[in-house]
Amino acid sequence: MSDILIRKSNLIDIPLIEQLYKKVASVEGGLARTESEITREYVEHFVSKSIVNGIQFVATDKASNTIVGDIHCFGIGIKAFAHVIGDLTVAVHPDFQGQGIGKMLFEEVLEEVREMRPHILRVELIARESNTRALRFYESLGFEQEGRLKKRIKSVVGGFEDDIAMAWHRP
Ligand SMILES: CC(C)(COP(=O)(O)OP(=O)(O)OC[C@H]1O[C@@H](n2cnc3c(N)ncnc32)[C@H](O)[C@@H]1OP(=O)(O)O)[C@@H](O)C(=O)NCCC(=O)NCCS
Structure with a gap:
């Protein structure tokens, strides 16, 4: 694990984050998007939103100098929801999953919320019901x-499955 560095993201990470999401999306049952739905526009959108009004960290593998994990979330941009951060997505490269990344x-993210963003009381995410490990x-x-x-979401085994809305609340 000493080869993994967690740091804030920035705009120059966009191409490597796009590669990461394509790889993670190629395995069904995790991310909602398919590989072909991971576009440069999609990645640019969430990286910029996270910089302006959110939080984003990436995990880099020092040996290969690639991005092997990403987490991001952002605010809704309306005063009534200023205490909420959501649209949270997390993705770890399949070859690096199960290693604590x-x-x-x-x-x-939770430390940043607890220590640096006292106004945030709620962190929201949604996960499909079959992603039981997640x-x-x-x-x-x-x-x-x-x-x-x-x-709410198309199931990889046919038909549809439920999405589970989850939240972390500031203690
Ligand atoms: C879910 C995910 C982000 C977890 O990251 P990870 O680095 O593999 O997780 P960690 O090694 O830190 O382990 C934490 C927990 O994640 C879960 N986990 C591990 N591998 C997982 C996998 N392939 N899929 C789902 N959950 C997994 C386990 O519950 C694990 O706890 P355990 O060690 O008690 O078994 C990662 O597996 C992933 O990117 N999955 C595909 C995309 C996805 O499902 N994103 C979330 C959509 S809501």
Whole structure:
């Protein structure tokens, strides 16, 4: 794990973040987007939103100098929701999953919220019901299941499945 560095992202990371998301999206059942739906425009959109009104960290593999993990979330941009940060997405390269990188990325975000963004009271995310490992992982970080959005997302085995709305609340 000493070969992994967690740091804030910036605009020059966009091409490597795009490569990462394409790779993660090539494995079904995690991200909502398919590989072909990971476009430069999509990545530019979330990197810029995270810089202006959000939080983003990337995990870099020092040996290959590539980005192997990303977490980002951003605000809604309306005063009534200024205490909320959401649209959270996390992705770790398939070859690097299960090594604690996802956990480190989340811990950075939650520490930033706790220490630097006292106005944020709620961190929101949505995960598909079949992604049980991810759901358990989020619960272990303090996220609660708050709701079930029935048949919201297309299932990889056919038909549709529920999306689970989760939130972390400032203690
Ligand atoms: C979910 C994900 C971000 C976790 O990152 P990670 O670096 O693999 O996770 P960590 O090694 O820090 O392990 C933390 C927990 O994540 C979960 N996890 C590990 N690998 C996972 C995988 N391939 N898919 C889903 N969850 C996984 C486990 O619950 C693990 O806890 P455990 O060690 O008690 O089993 C990562 O697996 C991933 O990018 N998956 C594909 C994309 C995705 O599902 N994104 C989330 C959409 S809501």
